[in-house]
Amino acid sequence: MPEKVKTYFGDSDDEPVKQAPNAPAEPAIEEPGRKKKRNKKRKRDEPTDEPPSRDDKPVTQEAPHKSKSPTNEKPESIPEQPGNEDNVVGKAHPGKPPSNSKHNSKPKSLDNKTNFTSLREKANTLYEQRKKLPIFGHSDEIRKKLRDQDVMLLVGETGSGKSTQIPQFLVNEFWCRPTDTKITQKDGKEKSIKVGGCIAITQPRRVAAISLARRVAEEMGTPLGSSSPASKVGYSVRFDTSTSPSTRVKFLTEGMLLQEMLHDPWLTKYSAVVVDEVHERGVNVDLVTGFLRNLVSCDNQGRGGVPLKVVVMSATADMESLQGFFQEGFKLQAEEQKRIENGSAKGEKENGVTKDISVCHIKGRQFSVKTIYSPEPVHDFVDAALKIIFQIHYKEPMPGDILVFLTGQETVEALEHLVNEYAIDMDPALPKVQVLPLFAALPQAAQQRVFMPAPPRTRKIVLSTNIAETSVTVSGVRYVVDCGKAKIKQFRSRLGLDSLLVKPISKSAAIQRKGRAGREAPGQCFRLYTEKDYLTLDETNTPEILRCDLSQALLNMKARGVDDIVRFPFLTRPPRESLEKALLQLLNIEALEETGSISEIGRHIAKLPLTPTLGRVLLAAAENGADCLTDVIDIISCLSVENIFMNANSEEKKEAAETARRDLYRREGDHLTMLATVRAYAAEHADRKAWAERHLVSHRAMQSVMDVRKQLRTQCRQAKLLPGDQRNDHFPDPSPVLILQSFLRGFATNTARLVPDGSYRTVVGNQTVAIHPSSVLFGKKVEAIMYNEFVFTNRSYARGVSAVQMDWVGEALAG
DNA sequence: GAGCACTGC
Numbered sequence: 001m002p003e004k005v006k007t008y009f010g011d012s013d014d015e016p017v018k019q020a021p022n023a024p025a026e027p028a029i030e031e032p033g034r035k036k037k038r039n040k041k042r043k044r045d046e047p048t049d050e051p052p053s054r055d056d057k058p059v060t061q062e063a064p065h066k067s068k069s070p071t072n073e074k075p076e077s078i079p080e081q082p083g084n085e086d087n088v089v090g091k092a093h094p095g096k097p098p099s100n101s102k103h104n105s106k107p108k109s110l111d112n113k114t115n116f117t118s119l120r121e122k123a124n125t126l127y128e129q130r131k132k133l134p135i136f137g138h139s140d141e142i143r144k145k146l147r148d149q150d151v152m153l154l155v156g157e158t159g160s161g162k163s164t165q166i167p168q169f170l171v172n173e174f175w176c177r178p179t180d181t182k183i184t185q186k187d188g189k190e191k192s193i194k195v196g197g198c199i200a201i202t203q204p205r206r207v208a209a210i211s212l213a214r215r216v217a218e219e220m221g222t223p224l225g226s227s228s229p230a231s232k233v234g235y236s237v238r239f240d241t242s243t244s245p246s247t248r249v250k251f252l253t254e255g256m257l258l259q260e261m262l263h264d265p266w267l268t269k270y271s272a273v274v275v276d277e278v279h280e281r282g283v284n285v286d287l288v289t290g291f292l293r294n295l296v297s298c299d300n301q302g303r304g305g306v307p308l309k310v311v312v313m314s315a316t317a318d319m320e321s322l323q324g325f326f327q328e329g330f331k332l333q334a335e336e337q338k339r340i341e342n343g344s345a346k347g348e349k350e351n352g353v354t355k356d357i358s359v360c361h362i363k364g365r366q367f368s369v370k371t372i373y374s375p376e377p378v379h380d381f382v383d384a385a386l387k388i389i390f391q392i393h394y395k396e397p398m399p400g401d402i403l404v405f406l407t408g409q410e411t412v413e414a415l416e417h418l419v420n421e422y423a424i425d426m427d428p429a430l431p432k433v434q435v436l437p438l439f440a441a442l443p444q445a446a447q448q449r450v451f452m453p454a455p456p457r458t459r460k461i462v463l464s465t466n467i468a469e470t471s472v473t474v475s476g477v478r479y480v481v482d483c484g485k486a487k488i489k490q491f492r493s494r495l496g497l498d499s500l501l502v503k504p505i506s507k508s509a510a511i512q513r514k515g516r517a518g519r520e521a522p523g524q525c526f527r528l529y530t531e532k533d534y535l536t537l538d539e540t541n542t543p544e545i546l547r548c549d550l551s552q553a554l555l556n557m558k559a560r561g562v563d564d565i566v567r568f569p570f571l572t573r574p575p576r577e578s579l580e581k582a583l584l585q586l587l588n589i590e591a592l593e594e595t596g597s598i599s600e601i602g603r604h605i606a607k608l609p610l611t612p613t614l615g616r617v618l619l620a621a622a623e624n625g626a627d628c629l630t631d632v633i634d635i636i637s638c639l640s641v642e643n644i645f646m647n648a649n650s651e652e653k654k655e656a657a658e659t660a661r662r663d664l665y666r667r668e669g670d671h672l673t674m675l676a677t678v679r680a681y682a683a684e685h686a687d688r689k690a691w692a693e694r695h696l697v698s699h700r701a702m703q704s705v706m707d708v709r710k711q712l713r714t715q716c717r718q719a720k721l722l723p724g725d726q727r728n729d730h731f732p733d734p735s736p737v738l739i740l741q742s743f744l745r746g747f748a749t750n751t752a753r754l755v756p757d758g759s760y761r762t763v764v765g766n767q768t769v770a771i772h773p774s775s776v777l778f779g780k781k782v783e784a785i786m787y788n789e790f791v792f793t794n795r796s797y798a799r800g801v802s803a804v805q806m807d808w809v810g811e812a813l814a815g
Numbered sequence: 816g817a818g819c820a821c822t823g824c
Contacts, residue, residue: 205821238823255823263824282821408819441818465819487819500819544821552823609823643818708823715824773816793817 116221123221130219133161135362139169145358146170146272146309150296151326153357154313157364158515162313163276164216167199167249170309171232176248176271181304195306196271198247202254202288204280205471206237213242213251220249238609239707254284258556261291262607265560266302272309278322279314279508280470281543281571283553289325290569291560297329316508318540323357325571330355367518369480373531381483382411384528386418390426392479392526393459398431400478400523401460403468405513407502408487412437412463419461431457438464438472443646444700450474466505469512473519480517482510484529484537490547493581495767496749497790506538543572550574550582551612555591558598559606589616589746604719609711610640613746618712620745622721624738629721630713631675631734632742637708638674639788639800644701645774657696664695668736669777669785669802671743675734678705740804741812744786748812752798753784760785760798763809772797784809 130136135156145152156162170176178197182190203209213235217224225234225242234243236252243250252260254275261267273292278285292310300307312322334355378384385404392402406412419435426433436450453476454460462474466486488503505513510527517523527534545553554565562568565579586592591602591612598606605615614636621632638644645661648654664680666672677695681702684691692699716722744751752760752769758781760769769790771778775798777785786809788800 236824241824253822259824280821284822410818439818440820467820469820471820489819502819607824640823647818711824718824772818774818778816797817 120221126219134365135161135165142169149358150307150309151357152311153319153322154360156362159365160362163212167201171248179306183304195268195303198270199249199272200270201251201274202257204277204282209235209237209251209253254288274311276313278312279316283544286545286571289571293329293569297333326357367522369514369518369523369525372526374528378528381528382415385481388481388526401476402479403462403477403516404481406483407485409439415463431459434458434460436462438462440467478523480525482513482527491549493578497792499792506541508540545574550578551585554582555606555612616746617743621742626722627732628738631739633712634678635671635674637705640708641704642701644698646696646698660695665776670775670800671802672736673776740802744808744812747786751786751809769796769798771801772799775801777801
């Protein structure tokens with residue numbers, strides 16, 4: 001079963017206007033027109049962008065970056081992965097586009113040619129819907145603003161259509177064409193390059209990037225991504241890039257843009273970058289905005305003088321700080337300019353263009369949602385939610401499902417129990433209730449139940465963590481119950497541990513939750529807190545950059561030549577202490593020189609899709625030989641995805657799984673257990689899904705593990721750390737000592753030793769730490785442990801634990 | 816005896 005298809009991510013807005021809740025996501029581009037064979041026309045006849053074309057003259061299509069190889073490479077064929085149909089879009093087009101020869105591509109492009117008419121018809125139909133989007137009337141205004149100015153801030157409320165329409169408004173603007181220009185290289189020589197031609201739109205999540213690309217391709221009447229060399233819309237997310245030589249609108253994840261910037265710091269491919277969903281404020285978006293500010297407030301030397309347009313879009317109206325942020329950049333630039341002018345005669349560049357920032361506010365299209373506050377403070381929100389749920393159920397008409405926001409799996413399950421219990425004694429004349437839990441750790445099949453319509457005369461009650469706040473859209477909801485809290489992960493740099501704490505949400509999160517009730521009809525939102533409490537909430541979410549370990553972000557910046565971290569334009573500056581902690585961490589793993597500049601090791605690590613620490617481990621393992629590296633890659637792959645081991649919900653299941661898992665457990669600890677698991681899974685050729693189920697191992701997680709493993713292996717081969725020929729047939733016994741010693745090169749400070757009272761104390765800091773119950777070493781006593789994570793929930797836990805010897809730790813700490 | 820949510824050439 002395709003797993004993610006039915007989840008309507010589409011994110012906060014811009015979803016296709018009508019989505020039948022129970023219809024499977026349509027294979028938009030791949031299928032239609034299969035029976036249409038009459039259209040013999042050539043590629044020229046591909047539809048123009050906006051069906052009734054306005055003032056946009058279609059740009060003659062000249063592939064702007066011919067030299068680039070097609071991005072959708074699937075470098076190696078690994079043994080088939082049964083049931084891996086996860087990436088619906090990515091896997092749907094089997095053939096790569098013919099890359100360098102546009103003209104002799106008969107067999108593969110045949111489908112595309114015949115499709116163009118139907119694609120165009122579809123686009124024409126969609127055009128009618130697009131015209132009704134609130135943003136549509138602002139098209140001219142937006143274009144005008146961006147002709148005059150390079151930076152635009154756009155507040156687009158939920159349902160305004162910004163993510164799908166903005167790129168289409170801009171793609172045919174004159175400034176969006178590829179421009180031939182010259183740059184001066186380091187050696188002083190001039191070089192001709194093409195700059196621009198493409199618009200990038202960043203998204204915080206992969207699913208959003210892919211589904212938006214699919215939608216925009218439909219609206220533009222063009223095939224999607226690599227399915228045709230004439231495709232104008234593509235996307236790029238980790239493990240799945242689908243673009244063509246003529247891609248002009250590209251949706252990508254923030255992380256992907258950062259990666260592109262490592263190789264192309266001037267973003268020469270792009271005429272514009274649209275940063276969507278800034279209000280979510282993940283670390284990556286903060287880095288992206290920082291780099292973009294530097295780009296727009298410089299002389300565009302690396303772009304041959306061609307300016308980059310930047311559109312920053314947010315659903316919440318915290319635009320003043322963003323405006324100030326970009327203005328500050330222009331101000332600094334002007335000052336710099338002045339200083340130069342004083343010495344020389346140049347400096348006419350900015351004449352005629354006011355370097356200012358335009359702001360645009362688009363009202364959303366949402367149904368009204370009535371807010372009902374709790375008259376008094378609530379002490380037990382599970383109990384309060386129970387009462388409200390039945391109050392709604394008794395009083396409010398059908399249809400109208402209820403979505404309840406809770407803090408975590410524990411509260412979800414507690415309330416699930418209570419509601420079911422309470423429902424037994426319900427008046428049989430009333431409609432039934434169907435209680436559905438929803439949280440990330442829930443097996444995929446159980447998550448899918450949330451998207452199925454309720455049986456007749458039944459009200460769906462979805463009990464969710466904040467997964468439903470941004471990542472997943474449940475249809476049919478007219479009532480939201482919001483407990484006003486969420487679990488938030490906070491990295492405490494002083495202690496070097498992550499804490500998972502229940503905290504009040506922000507106003508903007510509360511608004512977001514409330515909005516979930518008004519997507520299909522007017523709704524109601526019951527807040528389990530008083531209005532007074534609401535008013536005391538923070539305006540916005542705490543940016544992640546203030547809550548996480550910064551070592552990766554810093555290494556990223558260092559790799560791009562930002563040596564002076566203090567002068568980097570942070571949207572929100574992280575406290576000095578956490579910056580220092582991260583620098584120290586990078587020094588410890590030799591990613592930085594004593595001077596603070598990036599080392600060779602650091603440069604290498606920065607290119608890996610891993611935390612610096614895991615990157616360091618990988619390089620250390622390479623020193624221990626190819627076999628050790630291969631094994632360590634397997635383990636690292638597990639560590640960089642969600643938990644691969646699942647929990648049984650019933651006792652018998654648990655027992656059965658324990659028995660089946662027994663042969664995977666290794667007394668050395670979790671790392672070697674993971675290795676055994678990956679090896680066994682990879683060796684299973686018959687039915688991996690069944691194997692995973694038997695062992696109570698998450699098949700979905702293992703698929704990600706295999707993706708990461710493949711990616712890391714490819715990278716290691718390219719870096720000559722692994723031999724070029726892949727030998728899947730030889731599996732020498734792993735060497736636990738070498739493997740664990742490799743890990744200690746990155747995790748020497750994540751170690752604890754057994755003290756006489758039977759507890760573990762960290763080697764650095766002497767804090768008490770307990771082995772997490774999910775570990776195979778739980779309850780075991782060994783000389784010393786090394787762990788990947790130090791987390792605080794109800795107490796301090798070490799997760800990802802292996803037994804090590806104190807003298808190894810000593811060696812590793814000594815360097 | 817325990818698991819907020821995302822993400823990377």
